[in-house]
Amino acid sequence: MTSLRTNSSWIEPYFIRDICIDPPLVLAPMEGVTNKTFRRLIRSIGGQGLTYTEFVASKALKDRGKKALAMAEFDSDERPIAIQIYGNDPQIMAQAAEVVEDLGASIIDINMGCPSKKVCANSGGSALMKDPLHAVAIVRAVRAAISVPLTVKMRSGFDHTQRNAPELSYMCQEEGAEGITIHWRTREDRYGGQRAIDKITETKSKLSIPVIANGDIIDAESAIQMYKETGCDGIMIGRGAIRNPWVFQEIKTLLSGRQYTPPNPQERRIILERFIERYREDFRYEKHSIGKIKQIAKYFYSGLPNGEDLRRSILRSKTVDEIESHIQDFFGSHT
Ligand SMILES: Cc1cc2nc3c(=O)[nH]c(=O)nc-3n(C[C@H](O)[C@H](O)[C@H](O)COP(=O)(O)O)c2cc1C
Structure with a gap:
């Protein structure tokens, strides 16, 4: 806090x-x-x-x-x-x-x-x-x-x-x-x-x-x-x-003079997954959506322990499914 x-x-x-x-x-x-x-x-x-x-x-x-x-x-x-x-x-x-x-x-x-x-x-x-x-x-x-x-x-x-x-x-x-x-x-x-x-x-x-x-x-x-x-x-x-x-x-x-509690890893995970899902819907062609997801999602690791590993796996992924499974694995180990 x-x-x-x-x-x-x-x-x-x-x-x-x-x-x-x-x-x-x-x-x-x-x-x-x-x-x-x-x-x-x-x-x-x-x-x-x-x-x-x-x-x-x-x-x-x-x-x-x-x-x-x-x-x-x-x-x-x-x-x-x-x-x-x-x-x-x-x-x-x-x-x-x-x-x-x-x-x-x-x-x-x-x-x-x-x-x-x-x-x-x-x-x-x-x-x-x-x-x-x-x-x-x-x-x-x-x-x-x-x-x-x-x-x-x-x-x-x-x-x-x-x-x-x-x-x-x-x-x-x-x-x-x-x-x-x-x-x-x-x-x-x-x-x-x-x-x-x-x-x-x-x-x-x-x-x-x-x-x-x-x-x-x-x-x-x-x-x-x-x-x-x-x-x-x-x-x-x-x-x-x-x-x-x-x-x-x-x-x-x-x-505003109030206390701030940063999001915990699970809150980050929910937002990140929702974001990727929306990208998938909004950009029909996987090649396009995967490039966009990589461009943005790679930043989401910042501040998380071992976040650099997540960034690397996102960048190496070839499909959106692969990105999603890396996110699940990563956050699974941060509960
Ligand atoms: C990837 C990227 C794209 C940008 N595209 C625009 C743009 O379309 N129009 C614009 O006025 N500024 C654009 N900018 C500049 C930003 O609006 C902003 O002025 C700049 O990044 C400095 O603010 P920041 O230090 O908070 O990033 C872009 C910046 C980045 C990093």
Whole structure:
């Protein structure tokens, strides 16, 4: 059992227009991870106030491509849900946003943070941070096309010579964005770099809309540190939620000043088995589902004695049945 001395205002909800994000803990968009099945897993444990789809290409959405529409799918009780779109053409982004609004998104989010070569080569994702006027032209076009709230997710800058998140965020706000998420890294940092959250703090001091802080939050202590140092309105968690899907519950409980009991091995087993079963149902072709299950389930071992053995056996498995039997054997010896 863990407890922490906290300031209860850290866990106060924030609002994106009239949408209450309560608790102010957000599941980050993650390509290949935060599909409907993974988000169901997180929601079944709870503690998050908002979930994001993985990013969806605006061009494919505008053309109502089958794969893009599947990526934007969400359960009818998944509320609020933010659907994230990416691209570089303001008109195509606006048309994609209309499609997403029709699908029933609570919030539409524009990606200005993706570091991938493929996305940046087409001047989308974090490459937009290098061209603020073009970036805000996208915000303007999308804003004019939809009536639901619009938010933007970016990095602190493209590289260390251009850490312009506060200025660009302000411009986005003036064009009608209603929330900004900032991952403290630059595009150049990718997933490394030295922790520097000064641009989140500066953005928060400049803006009147909510600012959500992101990057390396993995537990209540790192969440509190981020709140204290930046004054942010909410926090977003990505990789920490893959490694530990209970992270939102843990933070919510501890920041509310209550004691937290982490899940025992049997609770972990039940969740993991349910997750795999859903994957099997949602991804019809075994080859596809096994790759996805391996990508995500390999993290679930963390913190368990001999968990590394489970990770290795999951990665070596050739069928979903094999994965399930390794999980049964593993947890059978941890009762
Ligand atoms: C596998 C993976 C896929 C990601 N895909 C997206 C994405 O589709 N859209 C986006 O804005 N950020 C994406 N990100 C970045 C995360 O949303 C987040 O900003 C980043 O991982 C830092 O947060 P963390 O330290 O809590 O993981 C991705 C990150 C990972 C690890």
